[in-house]
Amino acid sequence: xIASQLPNSSAQLxxxxxxxxxxxxxxxxxxxxxxxxxxxxxxxxEESAGAIASLKDAERAQTEKRAEQLGEQKARAAQGxxxxxxxxxxxxxxxxxxxxxxxxxxxxxxxxxxxxxxHIHQEFII
Numbered sequence: 001x002i003a004s005q006l007p008n009s010s011a012q013l014x015x016x017x018x019x020x021x022x023x024x025x026x027x028x029x030x031x032x033x034x035x036x037x038x039x040x041x042x043x044x045x046e047e048s049a050g051a052i053a054s055l056k057d058a059e060r061a062q063t064e065k066r067a068e069q070l071g072e073q074k075a076r077a078a079q080g081x082x083x084x085x086x087x088x089x090x091x092x093x094x095x096x097x098x099x100x101x102x103x104x105x106x107x108x109x110x111x112x113x114x115x116x117x118x119h120i121h122q123e124f125i126i
Contacts, residue, residue, distance in 0.1 A: 018031050
């Protein structure tokens with residue numbers, strides 16, 4: 001009799017958990033307990049693999065984000081260092097220009113002080 005032919009349409013098939021069944025594909029015999037346990041383990045394994053893959057993806061994304069942040073931080077530090085070096089070079093250039101101006105002024109002053117003496121000496125020579 002087929003289930004649809006039974007008087008009660010919600011017919012149940014009652015088997016003991018240790019009932020042995022044979023796999024139609026490989027002809028291996030196993031109990032229903034083993035079959036359900038294997039199926040549950042396979043499902044758990046698949047779900048675990050999915051969860052692990054999700055965790056790895058999240059970890060990879062977090063690592064990439066952190067690497068990007070570190071890169072930006074290093075770029076800002078390098079930019080700041082470059083600006084400091086530019087400022088230092090400008091200050092050194094200005095100090096050098098002031099020193100040159102001071103040396104020129106001293107040289108001009110020295111020449112100005114010695115020129116009258118040179119004219120006097122030339123008068124004696126002529």
